[in-house]
Amino acid sequence: MNVSTVEPDSLAIHCPLVEKILVGFVKNEVERVGFHKVVLGLSGGIDSTLSAYLAAKALGPENVCGIRMPYSTSSNETMDHGDLIARELGIKMLTISITDQLDSYFERFPDATRLRRANKMSRERMTILYDQSAAQNALVVGTSNKTELLIGYGTIFGDMASALNPIGDLYKTQVWALSRHMKVPEVVIRKNPTADLWAGQTDETELGFTYDEVDRLLVRMVDERAKPADLIEEGFEPAFVTRIARMIQTSHYKRRLPLIAKLSQRTIDRDFRYARDWGT
Amino acid sequence: MSSHIPTRFRVAVAQIAPTLGNLSVNSRIHAEQIEAARGLNCDLIVFPELSLTGYYLRDQVPEVAEAGDGGLVRGIIAVAGDISVAFGYVEESPGALFFNTAAYVEAGNLIHRHRKVYLPTYGMFDERRYFAAGDRFRAVQTKFGRVGFLVCEDAWHLSAAVIYQAANIDLLILMANSPARGVGKSDLSSATSWSLLSQTYASFLNVPVIVANRVGYEDGVCFFGGSHIRDSGGELLAEAPLLEPTLLTAEIDPRVSRRQRILAPLFRDERLDLTIRELERLRDERLDG
Numbered sequence: 251m252n253v254s255t256v257e258p259d260s261l262a263i264h265c266p267l268v269e270k271i272l273v274g275f276v277k278n279e280v281e282r283v284g285f286h287k288v289v290l291g292l293s294g295g296i297d298s299t300l301s302a303y304l305a306a307k308a309l310g311p312e313n314v315c316g317i318r319m320p321y322s323t324s325s326n327e328t329m330d331h332g333d334l335i336a337r338e339l340g341i342k343m344l345t346i347s348i349t350d351q352l353d354s355y356f357e358r359f360p361d362a363t364r365l366r367r368a369n370k371m372s373r374e375r376m377t378i379l380y381d382q383s384a385a386q387n388a389l390v391v392g393t394s395n396k397t398e399l400l401i402g403y404g405t406i407f408g409d410m411a412s413a414l415n416p417i418g419d420l421y422k423t424q425v426w427a428l429s430r431h432m433k434v435p436e437v438v439i440r441k442n443p444t445a446d447l448w449a450g451q452t453d454e455t456e457l458g459f460t461y462d463e464v465d466r467l468l469v470r471m472v473d474e475r476a477k478p479a480d481l482i483e484e485g486f487e488p489a490f491v492t493r494i495a496r497m498i499q500t501s502h503y504k505r506r507l508p509l510i511a512k513l514s515q516r517t518i519d520r521d522f523r524y525a526r527d528w529g530t
Numbered sequence: 531m532s533s534h535i536p537t538r539f540r541v542a543v544a545q546i547a548p549t550l551g552n553l554s555v556n557s558r559i560h561a562e563q564i565e566a567a568r569g570l571n572c573d574l575i576v577f578p579e580l581s582l583t584g585y586y587l588r589d590q591v592p593e594v595a596e597a598g599d600g601g602l603v604r605g606i607i608a609v610a611g612d613i614s615v616a617f618g619y620v621e622e623s624p625g626a627l628f629f630n631t632a633a634y635v636e637a638g639n640l641i642h643r644h645r646k647v648y649l650p651t652y653g654m655f656d657e658r659r660y661f662a663a664g665d666r667f668r669a670v671q672t673k674f675g676r677v678g679f680l681v682c683e684d685a686w687h688l689s690a691a692v693i694y695q696a697a698n699i700d701l702l703i704l705m706a707n708s709p710a711r712g713v714g715k716s717d718l719s720s721a722t723s724w725s726l727l728s729q730t731y732a733s734f735l736n737v738p739v740i741v742a743n744r745v746g747y748e749d750g751v752c753f754f755g756g757s758h759i760r761d762s763g764g765e766l767l768a769e770a771p772l773l774e775p776t777l778l779t780a781e782i783d784p785r786v787s788r789r790q791r792i793l794a795p796l797f798r799d800e801r802l803d804l805t806i807r808e809l810e811r812l813r814d815e816r817l818d819g
Contacts, residue, residue, distance in 0.1 A: 259714075259715060262714060262715035263713050263714070263715070264713050264714060264715060264716060264717060264718070267713055267717075267718060267772070268713050270772075270773055271710055271713070271752050271773065274747065274752065274773060275747055275750060275752060278746065278747040279747060279750065282549075282747075414750070522589065523588040523589045524588055524589050524590060525550055525586040525587075525588060525590075525748055525749045526749050527550045527586070527747075527748050527749050528550060528551060528590065529549070529550060529551050529552050530549055530550060530552070
């Protein structure tokens with residue numbers, strides 16, 4: 251059981267207000283650029299489920315398409331929960347298997363590591379989402395939470411790719427809190443988080459810490475800018491503090507645009523600076 | 531312009547969501563709000579900071595700027611008629627200086643510009659990169675009495691309010707683009723801070739305070755609204771909801787200020803010379819290192 255029952259104050263959020271801000275965010279950022287629809291990968295996990303709830307509330311369920319993209323090893327639970335969410339919300343759902351293309355590719359590289367295969371799956375799903383977004387005249391909604399974005403527990407240009415992400419400033423434990431508030435089915439909230447990239451994978455086993463532990467550390471380290479020495483004094487394990495700090499730093503490239511070699515007076519994003527919402 | 535202070539006047543706050551740098555759309559929003567305020571018999575309408583341009587302009591700043599009395603401002607004057615209008619825009623002055631300016635139009639004339647003095651350049655803010663800073667806080671005589679203007683971060687510097695108190699203002703107008711952040715357990719910390727500021731200024735300067743904050747989103751940042759109007763005792767006369775576009779109105783009765791100042795003559799008893807002397811001493815000590 252990974253769901254915290256008591257949240258430290260620094261992680262507490264005002265759920266009705268957060269819901270309102272995020273629903274408004276989806277509606278505003280989609281419609282201001284002339285769209286009315288979104289697509290998102292629906293894994294049956296809590297992050298994509300919460301994103302689907304927010305999108306359905308913002309745009310109406312008829313304008314949201316959840317896409318399940320199972321691989322042959324994907325768990326039945328993943329498929330069932332995707333179904334359940336789509337039914338609960340009344341959103342459209344598509345199921346597109348990625349097994350053939352993955353297997354065909356890795357036939358040539360049979361020694362590929364599990365990580366390579368996992369990243370390829372993630373990017374395969376991304377290409378489907380973007381193709382479907384074009385087919386449906388929709389934008390891709392991202393479903394990465396702040397915890398995984400900060401520690402780099404995501405695939406660059408894979409699950410981290412999207413047009414807009416409503417939950418990227420919510421830690422995982424806050425995702426759980428908001429999901430409860432929005433009446434996401436308890437079976438989805440309480441299940442063990444998993445990327446489901448191989449059988450039996452769970453986030454917390456793979457990472458070696460729980461979301462409760464890491465969120466408590468991250469909110470002190472990132473939001474409140476606590477120094478390592480203070481964190482250790484507060485009771486965090488020194489090795490844990492060092493490890494998380496390093497994970498944040500070494501994954502930072504995933505959170506930035508690719509580097510551009512500067513030559514001109516106005517280089518994109520360095521001294522050519524416009525908001526994305528420029529003119530809208 | 532008249533120095534006569536009406537017994538009562540009706541104010542409107544346009545809690546709008548401007549587009550980001552689309553001047554024609556924003557001009558239209560202004561015209562619509564001014565017309566709506568006219569329909570509600572308002573004497574004054576206050577728009578948020580940078581209401582004609584939007585906030586996260588970045589490299590758009592020089593592209594949306596205009597001289598003090600350019601077409602945008604003339605457009606506002608044209609629709610204002612007999613309603614007084616406070617609005618925000620990017621003002622360009624000679625030497626390619628760009629200011630985050632609050633403008634005030636009354637009876638067909640632009641009679642005041644307050645150039646934002648404190649340009650936040652920390653955290654999510656980057657204003658000093660794009661704007662030149664104003665260098666004064668000057669009250670302006672209007673038909674509602676002497677008015678002091680503060681633009682967003684200006685209001686977080688108590689010294690600005692102290693200067694306006696010494697100027698013996700009758701009305702304080704705060705124009706903001708405050709983003710929603712700090713979604714803690716019980717409320718929105720940025721909204722709480724603004725409410726605290728306006729209550730403090732109203733109570734201790736004994737003036738009505740009008741707070742105009744925008745709504746809408748820019749690049750994922752949500753501006754929270756929550757515009758409000760307080761009487762000179764600090765009581766809320768009207769408050770707009772968070773996040774929703776609203777045309778808020780209230781009637782301000784200047785006689786409340788008189789009552790408050792008889793109850794607690796803070797302005798009368800303020801010792802300006804002492805304040806100046808002590809501040810000068812502190813400045814000199816700082817210079818001495």
